[in-house]
Amino acid sequence: MAITYKDAGVDIDAGNRLVDRIRPLARATMRPEVLGGIGGFAALCRLPTGLSEPILVSGTDGVGTKLKTALATGRHDTVGIDLVAMCVNDVLVTGAEPLFFLDYFAAGALDVDVAATVIAGIADGCRQAGCALVGGETAELPGLYAAHDYDLAGFCVGVVDRAAIRPRTDLVAGDVVLGLPSSGLHANGHSLARKVLLEVLGLGYDARPALLGGVTVADALLTPTIIYAEAFRALRALPWKAAAHITGGGLVENPPRFLADDALAVELDPSTWEVPAVMRLIATAGVEDGELRRTFNLGLGMVIVVPAEVEAAAIAALAPWRARTVGRLVARAGGAPSRYLGE
Secondary structure, eight states: OOOOTGGGTOOHHHHHHHHHHHHHHHHTTOOTTEESOTTSSSOEEOOOSSOSSEEEEEEEEEOTTHHHHHHHHTOOSSHHHHHHHHHHHHHHTTTOEEEEEEEEEEESSOOHHHHHHHHHHHHHHHHHHTOEEEEEEEEEOBTTBOTTOEEEEEEEEEEEEGGGOSSOSOOOTTOEEEEEEOSSSTTSSHHHHHIIIIIISOOOTTOOOGGGTTOOHHHHHHOOOOOOHHHHHHTTTSOOOEEEEOOTTHHHHSGGGGOOSTTEEEEEOGGGSOOOHHHHHHHTTTOOHHHHHHHSOTTEEEEEEEOGGGHHHHHHHTGGGTOEEEEEEEEOOSSOSEEETTO
16 A cells, blocks of 8 residues: 555645635735745745835744634634734834735644635735735644644735834934834733633633623634734824834833933833733733733833924824823933833
8 A cells, every 4th residue: 555645644635725725815915016926936026116225124923822822712813913913013113114925834734724714814914014925835744733733933024215214323312102002912921821811810711801891811812913004104204213013022122122222211101001901810810010011012012202393293193093102212321221100
């Protein structure tokens, strides 16, 4: 009896069926710069016109252990949005326009329906970001992953005119920090969140604790990450200076990443924004404030620095994203580069 690749756990025909399923999803995300479509060995993309010195910007990320909740609940329709968001939001803070995106989907055994649902979410995220899903890789890795487990990675490439690269070098004390609300946990801190919610507090995924206002634990954990591409497009006419995507490291480690030296600090006023209910629920289990700040976004998915004189105009431009002033740049004079007002 002849031994086949399928006998070893790899189903080539399933992979081909998946490609057929995702081809129209990718086609719906195309930008005019993209040459060709899904199915080649590599993707080709022109640079947009109108840039005097175009610089390519790249970013890569994953979804982390948020996938554990997707796998446990059988809900796979939003983690693809998270994948795009985590990559695109990193690219946006440089001032770049996202051009195209590729994904890597690896599983112990390829379930075409699950994979197609995940990639449909990726295509949705690309439409939200305005970038093209130009391809990716699907890997079936029996023996490395459990049969029903999968992992995701994403890769985004954008472009920015050299003169428009952020952060700018003219950050000064008195510049205003605007905050754009998050939708919740986004895709960071889920290992701590699941430990607290499921183990320490003993909640199930279907539980509806009062603090969540009727939302289930699964709903709170799987709420997709906001993609801020349209917000940055709304700012193009204004001289914004810097931005930070609030991911791993939370409000402690991310805002200072746009500071060039130790002359300035980011001072945030926590009374100016609301902490999402899921994070307040986690705090009830005894997680200290400092740990919350360095693990979660605490309600701010993105912070953007603007000159004080355009504060009102920037808030107006960002009104659909509920922007508000959450802090300022201050002279550091020692201490931490990111701190809360009054501490």
